[in-house]
Amino acid sequence: MSAAEEVVAEGHEAVEAVPKRAMTLGTGTSLLVLAALLIVPAFVKNFIIFQMTMLLIYGLAVLALNILTGGSGQFSLGQSAFYAVGAYTSAVLMEHANINYALTIPISAAVCFAFGYLFGKPALRLSGVYLALATFALATAMPQLLKLNFLEHWTGGVQGLVVTKPDAPFGLPMSQDMWLYYFTLVVTVAIYIFSVNLLRSRSGRAFMAIRDNEIAASSMGVNVALYKTLAFGVSAGITGVAGSLGAIAVQFVAPDSYTITLAISLFLGMVVGGVGWLPGSFVGAAFIIFVPNMAESISKGLSGAVFGVLLFLVIYLVPHGARQIAILGQQFVGKLRKN
């Protein structure tokens, strides 16, 4: 009888347990991908470089959600709010205080970390759909808060703010887009390495213990409240960095760019990439950037339906996201080696 009950209990686990080794790519593959990311921009048009920049930025935002959901098992529909705070922090600092764009990024990371950490405190009492609703509320409130009258002097109200795009420093012979791409790449790689190491550390193990079984984790001495809020803080901080980079890349911030739709896209990106598989975040980001455009080009009137059908196809074929493909690939390579 206990076996049956255990099956039931397992079926109700919100986020499946991904072992921490399965959360990343091997060193060789990572270096290959990095090399490709370094070389490709030299051969493509500026618009494609811009799209690659956006891919890295959304990838970071999805990665942040992945740490929160895939790592610590907490679900959030409020990532767009953290993204907005990051974007606005950078924009306001650059336009009103004339601070260098590169310096605004650590500042917005800190601001968003604090914001996420504080939001995580009351959210501690909630889990599952209740937490989803709370974060959802945050996401719907954020554009309205940014439009508030007494903030208008700073935020530009409904109009938003225009952000100047930085030139390449030291007289490097690069277009603005290309410079921004490499700048984003450096930040992304740094954060990626940070996240991988975070999940391998003591804190990462604590996150995963909480994800797999909160009660068991707390009886093993994991400070559940601390690590849950910490996960929120880290996730918000990384999302904030993505928001800052996004504001600089798009050269514009406005309240209505950061609605719940953004949060939902980031969520879809995580599912498509594979929950709990960090490299998948970038695959998911590619999905949420390119597939809507593809759907639009297939049929203008029915673009939503085409997008929905494509999404259904993806989740039928690979219910565990891109991670599933990676695992299959690994097994295939393993077989080849044995032979």
Add this chain to the structure above:
Amino acid sequence: MELFTNQVLAGIATGAIYACMALAVVMIYQAIDHLNFAQGEMAMFSTFISWQLMQWGLSYWAAFVLTLAFSFAAGIAIERILFKPLAKAPILTNVAGFIALFAIINSSAGLIWDFTIKQYPTPFGSAPFLGSQLISTHQAGMIGVTVLLLLGLYFFFQYTRIGLAMRAAASVPESARLVGINTSWMIALGWGMATAIGSIAGMLIAPVVFLEPNMMGGVLIYGFAAAVLGGLSSPFGAVVGGFLVGVFENLAGTYIPGVGNELKLPIALALIISVLVVKPAGLFGRHIVKRV
């Protein structure tokens, strides 16, 4: 004081909309354990079907009954075709499926019936109810239908064999299967019933918010909030939650300075979250005890 009572009354009137939707949300949550993000769009599509039937010359009630039958069948078909294959997939993948369904239905409705706002008739008339300017007969009728639905559901779940089987399948699927309940079909039945209830909600709401493909966006959010506030395991809680959210929203709009229409939703949600922080399973929800 009169302002207060008036606002409460107006809140109850809008609350009836949310209560209807929340009831549908709870129904499907009972059956499948997820919140269905596409529920509002499904209700919107059903409402369009009934509108189309009326355009073709059917009477309101004929269209109403046909739409109910259609929605019930469509709900079952969606479950069988789209979501049964995902039964073993992770929960978050299922949620992505709901979002995909949302996009498909919304965009198809837009293509078939376009995005212009359409009038939708009401069977109850729109005269003031009992001489009050704040509640119209339609809104009173809506409250009445919601209460009737709630009673009907209560009797269905408490006193019929199939209601009992559905409850068993939802709470302990393994054991339910051992005593011979076809749990997979119970889930399909849950989808069918939830879709039918959603279509009733849609047809009652349409005269108030007007008919268009995006009519359910706002309503569904409030419906979710109401369902969560009342406790997702309790249909009664969902209805109470719906009325509370309606009243909350109206009072916040009236009494908190600087709250326009824009901030009503965030404030209502913030209040609900404060309630949840004190009572994490909702007002009437059963607290789920976890096994380690």
